Amino acid sequence: MILIYYYMMAVCVAVIGKDNSPKYIKCLDENTALQFHYKVHTTIDIIEEKLNVGNKTASDVRELFLGLLFSAEDHKIFGYATNTKIKFVVILQSTNTLLRDNEVRTIFKKLHAAYANAVCNPFYVPGDQIKSKLFDLAVMEIMGII
Amino acid sequence: MAELPPELTAKPLALIGVTGLDAVNNAIHRAIWDAFTNSRRPDGAPVQFKLLNNAHEFPTVKPKRNSYEWYKLKGILKRNWMNKYLNEVPSVVVIFYDLDWIDPQWNEKKIECSSRVQSLRAALEGRSTKIAVVLVQHSKPVQPGSEDVVTTERATALCNACELPAKSLYVLPHEDHLLRYTSRLEHAFYDLAQNFYHHEYRIVKGHRDQLNKTSHQYLFVRHQFKMGFLNELKQDQQTAHKHYQQAYNNILDIRYTETDILEIKTVASFINYKLCRLMFNMSCPKDAIAQFRAHTDRFKLRTGPKELMFEHHAWMSSQFSTFAELFEQAIRQGLPAVQTQHPGYYYHMAAQHATDRKTSCEELCKNVTSYPDPDPLAGSEKLEFYGQRPWRPGKLNQEQVDTTRETLAIQALQYKEKTTVNHSMIIIGLLGNAISQFKINRCPRMRRRLVVQMADEYYNSRDYGKVLTLLMHMLWDYRGERWPVLLTDVLKKALGAAFLFASIQDYIILALESLGPSNVLSESHQSAIRSNIINILQKKPPNPEPDLPDAEKVSAIEKWMSLLSQNDPFVFTIDDNMATFIEVKARFSQPKYTVNTTVTVEVFIRNLYREIMEFSKLSVTVNSPGYSSEFAVTDANNKPLIFQSNETKTFLCQFQARQQDVGSEIQIRRVSLYLGNDTSCCVILGFTGIGGETNLLERLYPEIQQFRRGLFESIRPVLNAEIRPEESSVNINVKSQSPALLGEWFPITITLSSNESISNAVLTGILQMDGSSDQSTELSLTMTSKQTPVAVEFTSIDKDHSVQQIVYVKAHKVGDRNLVIKVDYSITEQVKCSKELIYTFSVMKPFEVTTQFYTVLFQPLTKGFINDPFIMMSHITCISPWPITILSTSIELGDSIQKEDEEPQESILEGINLSNGEAASEPFCVVPKVGSEQPTSTGVYTIKWKRTNDDSGLETSSSVTLSPLWVEDAVIGLEAKLPAHGWVRMPICVSYFFRNHSDYLITLQLSMEPSDAFVFAGQKQINICILPNDERKIDWIMRPLVAGLVSLPKLLLAVPADEEHKLNKGRLAEVLERSLPSHIYIMSQSQSLDS
Known part of the structure; x- marks a missing residue:
């Protein structure tokens, strides 16, 4: 596998439906995919708490970026939730110390745009798994694989 | 090593020695001692009392050192030092002595007291421990302000004799309010103690000048630690924190080697513990967390010798768990925890390091089989310093290492780690703590993940029963979340555990779920599972699941053999919340059924697995209030229960709607599908009939289900149906001359006819108004007596015959009335039916009566004068749609009014017919006799009337109050x-x-x-x-x-x-x-x- 190091490397990208089941998960290393599935799954706890309307102030109702959800020694997990309760979770490697909020936001914006394009497909039934080449490409770009 | 010594974790309290109290034999002394020790109030001074006997020996004082130049450094922290200050060297020693100011033997006692002080002073030679004397007195204390010459004099004398400053002499009257006195004394001692600790602190601080950084690095740490500890005893948290912080910084400066890394790590963990605890106490949890993070970051790479890698992991694990405990304690004392920062994360990390410890132990210790002799670890309890190796105590890194001893010692440690430590239990305990923390802090998914990890650890420790219990619970949760990869992971683990535990039921449940669509098991694995199911149904042991340890497999297969060789057939039911490869939907063909007709239930079954599956029986359980019954499928004979891949089949189940269910709902409670035969092993799968996955999607995304195509998806389950009674054969016909007039008995004619002969018909009539019964209306059958409700019984009505009944209604208010007419009857002895009809009619006023007043000259009049005759005229206007006949009228005049002529007057309106809109008037000449401030009531006018063209109608009497009139005096x-x-x-x-x-x-x-x-x-x-x-x-x-x-x-x-x-x-x-x-x-x- 040829890796071209992106300025910020995502090791896992996930799209979670409004029913909290995964619609799309891609991990950089398929051998450790299970651990990443568990990690993404457990961050739903924190996302749900953040999305809880009572916890929000008026100013951040429109803010889709949820910020850092979890920080471990080797990676950091960020979250983003659309108005339709679709959640995006991106796991970034912690070794990359140059993590800036704006850059993470850019990643999510790209992901959101790609997702919007994917679900605009008239043959896609909302709630199903996302199977789209273009979405795959967008995710791989975020992960720095291409 | 993993555990912190108790002297470190104990809360430092100023130590105060007490002598001269005979708490065993002397009741007064015992009361005093109890007041000091047992009856402490929570807001009391932070002190600890220790009862000393007169001949107590204090630890000897080390000779004072002027220079550290030749000092031989043997370690960082001495093991006995903290304990010495906590429990042995008192800051204050208090001598209790029974002596009243007016004691007859004052002089003798004074001398005895001073000699006691002297001997104590001798015992404490070299220490700066404070001495105080408390005189236990029986007499009442001197009132403050009233200077007693004797007292002052004797107190001064005693102080001089004992060589004590005046403020070290106290008096304790033990009569009343003992607790108040002791609490005041306690604070006084605490002040003395603080002086002592401050003094000690100054001494240690003074050592600093004599040290140099190159050769005395250990002492820098030791002295700073001591200063921190003394300040803690003094309860000065700020200063203590400052010195501990410096001690920590100093220890980081020490260059470590493999031989002294353990000591450095041990002491660093002590200081870190003290620092974090102080910061939590000082309400700086963020600083505590930052300190801890930095601490673990720094030391996680200082692993020490490779052969003792597990020691490092144990150390890391204990760092995390200790911090988690501190954090938890702080939360218990009111620190708010948040979802992203709570002790659970630290317990989890501790568990992870414990897992690492286990892994490296397994790796490093697998070849160690014996414990070396002589024991290289002997004497580890008596080491002078914390964190040193028992086989080379007090030696510093620059000295030569004895390689053979070292190897033996490592072997001993590895042997101990391998044989005495139960790693799994440590991990499980830590995970358990983490789980409860995550549960408290609303992280259900994290909790589930930890439970799965816990199950993994139980699996490692071969407790398969517990694994199954945990995983079966978690499976339910993960199924609801629909994460295929995670579900598959849990399924695989549970399948393995169920196989090794030889639990038939669990294994079958898991196997059936494994064939379903919601997981990502490989096709070959699924095929293997399918053949295992068939094996078990035929009482053959299943093939082992992949990736199981060989040793375990053999015993598991033996267990399966013995289980399956029993003669009794296995029959068990798997009910709700089961996820399998079969989807079932059921529906009633109609929402309503008539009694004694056939009810049809359609059952749709779909096989989601890609291979053929065969079942033996299908039945439907239908519930109605009170009982439930199971019906076998009626067309099973011509349709085998064999399902191809993705095939949907429809079955019918028919039965008669029963008389008992009339008027109620019946419900499809369960569709049971039988797998295997009754003789050997049979699994009954119970379905609710809603359909699994499809139903879930329906609930989550109701708006887009129309996009899905397919026969099965489009079926709507109908699980409830109503059973209705048969059509009635009785006709109710109602006739009346509506509207009814106010006050009359209004006849309603009810005709019952039937097209078959019926018996025991009971006709009831009840008035209803807005759902409640109506008070202003009367019902009667006879026009004389009131009845609610009216009921008439007919013994039988023949076929095509009819019976008639008149019901009379009298209303006192206008408006609409509902008469509910109900007929209960029986066709045969058993068949009872009823019919109901609501008859609505309105009630109107028959006429309007107004009153007019005229003068005798027939001019309109607004008021009368006493003795002045005037004319009163009642005016009747008919507003009824029916013509009415006035039978008679009469007037009853008010008290203050008389007729002009007393002759009885015949009504001039008698026999008059009035149609709608017509009017009649009747004048009366009257004289008012009494005037008043209020309008005077003129009288009540009564009209007797009936409907003109109704011969049967009774006369009705209506009374009207005539308008009142002002009457005034006239002179x-x-x-x-x-x-x-x-x-x-x-x-x-x-x-x-x-x-x-x-x-x-x-x-x-x-x-x-x-x-x-x-x-x-x-x-x-x-x-x-x-x-x-x-x-x-x-x-x-x-x-x-x-x-x-x-x-x-x-x-x-x-x-x-x-x-x-x-x-x-x-x-x-x-x-x-x-x-x-x-x-x-x-x-x-x-x-x-x-x-």
């Missing part, structure tokens, strides 16, 4: 007597009567205005006097000049100014106008006569 009554008409130029005689109704003499100024139409003779102007209750008559003779309706000469009456109080002028004018005629008809003379 003067006037009356004119004159003929009804006159002739032109023919004189007429006119008499006016003036009546005085009062008790006064009344004078009136009377004048007659001249008139063009008359020439008159009589008084033109005169003053008349009327005696009380008398009458005066004045006559005129008038000769009319013109013909027609001519106005009479106007009579004017005036009241003299001095009599106005007797007679109101305005009222007089009113009476005048009302009582006297203004005009008279004058006829012309006949021409013939005239000429």
Whole structure:
């Protein structure tokens, strides 16, 4: 596998439906995919708490970026939730110390745009798994694989 | 090593020694001791009391050192030092002595007391421990302010004898309020103790100047630690924190080697513990977390010798778990935890390091089989310093290492790690702590993940039963979340555990779920599982799951063999919340069924697995209130229960709707699918009939289900149906002349007819108004007695015959009425039916009665005067749609009103018919007798009437209250007597009567205005006097000049100014106008006569 190091490397990208089941998960290393599935799954706890309307102030109702959800020694997990309760979770490697909020936001914006394009497909039934080449490409770009 | 020593974790309290108290034999002393030790209040001073006997020996004082130049460094922290200051070296020693100021043997006792002080001082030689004396006294204390010369004198003498400063002498009267005195003493001792610790702190601080950084690095740490600890004893947290921080910084400066890394790590963990605890206490949790993070980051790479890698992991694990405990403690004391920062994360990390420890132990210790002799670890309890190796105590890194001893010692440690440590239990315990923390802090998914990890650890420790219990619970949760990869992971683990535990039921449940669509198991694995299911159904042991340890497999297969070789057939039911490869939907063919017809249930079954599956039986359980019954599928014979891949089959289940269920709902409770046969092993799968996945999607995304195509998806489950009674054969016919009139008995004719013979028919009628029964309406069958409800029983009604019943209704209010008519009857003995009908009719008023008042001259009148007759007229307007006949009328006058003539009057309205819009009036001439401030009630008018063209109708009596009228006093009554008409130029005689109704003499100024139409003779102007209750008559003779309706000469009456109080002028004018005629008809003379 040829890796071209992106300025910020995502090791896992996930799209979670409004029913909290995964619609799309891609991990950089398929051998450790299970651990990443568990990690993404457990961050739903924190996302749900953040999305809880009572916890929000008026100013951040429109803010889709949820910020850092979890920080471990080797990676950091960020979250983003659309108005339709679709959640995006991106796991970034912690070794990359140059993590800036704006850059993470850019990643999510790209992901959101790609997702919007994917679900605009008239043959896609909302709630199903996302199977789209273009979405795959967008995710791989975020992960720095291409 | 993993555990922190108790002297470190104990809360540092100032130590205060107590002597001279005989707590065993002397009751007073015991009370005092109890007051100091047991009855401490929570807000008491942070001190610890220790009872010393007189001959107590204190630890010896080390010789004072002037220089550290030749000091031989052997370690960082001495093991006995903290304990010494916590429990052995008191900051204050208090001597209790029984002595009253007025004791007869004062002098002797004074000397004894001072000798005790002296001997104690000798025992404490070299220490700066403070000494205090407390005199236990029986007499009442001296009132403050009242200076007692003896007391002062003797106190000074005692102080001098003992060589004590005056403020170190205390008095304790033990009579009343003992606790108040002890608490005050306690604070006084605490002040002394603080002085002591401050002094000690200064001493340690003084050492600093004699040290240099290159050779005394250990001492820098030691001294800073000591200063921190002494400040903690002094309860100065800020300063303590400062010194611990410096100690920590100093230890980081030490260059470590493999030989002393353990000592450095041990001491660093101590200092870190103290730092974090202080910061939590000082409400700086963020600083504590930052300190801890930095601590673990720094030391996670200082692993120490490779052979003892597990020691490092154990150390890391204990760092995390200790911090988690501190954090938890802080939360218990009120620190708010947040979802992303709570002790659970640290327990989890501790568990992870414990897992690492286990892994490296397994790796490093696998070849160690024996414990070396002689024991290289002997004496580890007696080491002088913390964190040193027992086989080379007190040696520093620069010394030569004895390699053989080292190897043996490592072997000993590895052996101990391998044999004495139960790693799994440590991990499980830590995970358990983490789980409860995540549960508290609302992280259900994290909790589930940890439970799975816990199950992994139970699996490692071969407790498969627990693994199964945990995973079966988690499976349910993960299924709901629909994460295929995670579900598959849990499924695989659970399958393995179920196989090794040889739990048939769990294994079958898991295997059936594994064939379902919601996981990502490989096709080959699924095929293997399918054949295992078939094996078990045929009582053959299943093939082992992949990736199981070989040793375990053998014993598991043996267990399976013995289980399956039992003769009894295995039958078990798997119920709700099961996820399998079969989806079932059921529906009633109609939402309503009539009794005794056939109910049809359609069952749709789909196989989601990609291979053929075969079942043995299918049945449907239907619930109705009170009982449930199971029905086998009716068309199973011609349709085998074999399902191809993705095949959907429809089955019918038919049964008769039962009489008992009439009026209630029946419900499909369960669809049972039998797998295997009854003789060997049978699994009954119970389905709710809603359909699994499809139903879930329906609930989550109801708006987009129309996009999904497919037969199975489009079926809507119908699980409830109503059972209705058969159509009724009875007809109810109701006739009446609606609307009903208010107050009459209104007949309603009810006709029952039947097209088959019925018996025991009971007709009931009840009035309903807005759902509740109605008070203003009466029901009757006879028009005489009131009944609610009315009920009539007919023993039988023959086929095509009818019966009639009249029900009378009397209403007291207008409006609509609902009469509920219900017939209960039986066709045969068993079959009971009923029919209900609601008959609505309205109630109207028959007529309106108004009252009018006129003067005797027939002018409208608004008020009456006493003794002044007037006419009252009742006016009846018919507003009923039906004509009515008035049978009679009568009036009952009010108390203060009388009729003008007392003769009984016959009603002039009797027998009159009134149609809608017609009216009738009846006048009465009445005289009011009493006046009042309020309108006077005039009377009640009663009309008896009936419907004109209804012969059967009874007469109805309606009473109306007539309008009230103002009645006022009148002093003067006037009356004119004159003929009804006159002739032109023919004189007429006119008499006016003036009546005085009062008790006064009344004078009136009377004048007659001249008139063009008359020439008159009589008084033109005169003053008349009327005696009380008398009458005066004045006559005129008038000769009319013109013909027609001519106005009479106007009579004017005036009241003299001095009599106005007797007679109101305005009222007089009113009476005048009302009582006297203004005009008279004058006829012309006949021409013939005239000429």
